[in-house]
Amino acid sequence: MSGEVNLExxxxxxxxxxxxxxxxxxxxxxxxxxxxGFVHGGPVDTQEPEQALFWIHPEHPQLxxxxxxxxxxxxxxxxxxxxxIRTLQTE
Amino acid sequence: xxxVLRGLLDSLRPPPPYHVRLxxxxxxxxxxxxxxxxxxxxxxxxxxxxxxxxxxxxxxxxLPGYLRQLRRRGVPLPAPLTAPAASIExxxxxxxxxxxxxxxxxxxxxxxxGAVGELRSVAARADVVLVGS
Numbered sequence: 289m290s291g292e293v294n295l296e297x298x299x300x301x302x303x304x305x306x307x308x309x310x311x312x313x314x315x316x317x318x319x320x321x322x323x324x325g326f327v328h329g330g331p332v333d334t335q336e337p338e339q340a341l342f343w344i345h346p347e348h349p350q351l352x353x354x355x356x357x358x359x360x361x362x363x364x365x366x367x368x369x370x371x372x373i374r375t376l377q378t379e
Numbered sequence: 380x381x382x383v384l385r386g387l388l389d390s391l392r393p394p395p396p397y398h399v400r401l402x403x404x405x406x407x408x409x410x411x412x413x414x415x416x417x418x419x420x421x422x423x424x425x426x427x428x429x430x431x432x433x434x435x436x437x438x439x440x441x442l443p444g445y446l447r448q449l450r451r452r453g454v455p456l457p458a459p460l461t462a463p464a465a466s467i468e469x470x471x472x473x474x475x476x477x478x479x480x481x482x483x484x485x486x487x488x489x490x491x492x493g494a495v496g497e498l499r500s501v502a503a504r505a506d507v508v509l510v511g512s
Contacts, residue, residue, distance in 0.1 A: 309408050329452075332444030333426075333437070340426055340441050342448050349452040353423030354441060362415040364402055368423055 295377060299370055306366040313361030317369050318343060324373050326351070348379055394442050396459045397421065401431055420457040421445065
């Protein structure tokens with residue numbers, strides 16, 4: 289996924305994922321990051337390996353984040369994913 | 380140094396005294412509070428929970444794994460801030476070197492708790508900075 293239109297679509301999806309009435313969204317954010325070339329770096333939570341997924345861009349390793357899984361997606365998570373994707377577009 | 384030994388040494392290091400940012404949960408239709416915590420120095424390192432204490436505890440739990448991932452890829456680790464940064468969005472919260480739970484000023488300043496009033500009270504007792512309102 290790339291290009292101006294798809295970037296807009298991605299941003300719109302991210303906004304939708306942070307709606308207050310949603311109960312999930314982490315997996316969708318992970319899929320969106322993957323579409324922009326981010327890779328799942330491995331578990332970071334030893335007790336609950338599937339509760340916080342780590343994503344990093346292999347060509348721009350300064351771009352990384354965890355995505356909490358389980359429960360609604362706080363707006364900050366969505367905003368940070370959008371920040372990473374926008375940064376990637378300008379790299 | 381092999382990876383296993385390096386991982387063992389990493390696990391023995393004390394975590395950096397990063398500043399914790401706790402995000403007040405927005406109102407939800409089901410009434411359940413979901414707190415988010417992240418590090419000011421590592422904004423992408425975040426965890427959530429149904430209480431402030433749970434979110435912060437999870438955050439400290441994932442920090443070693445997060446730092447390990449960065450070291451593995453040669454990403455320089457940020458140094459702990461010497462002073463809290465300004466609020467980014469005006470919606471957050473508490474910034475405490477080492478976290479609220481890690482350095483309470485007194486035994487009563489423990490978590491979890493949810494109400495914003497309680498948050499202010501604990502922040503005052505724990506001598507941490509409250510950003511936003």
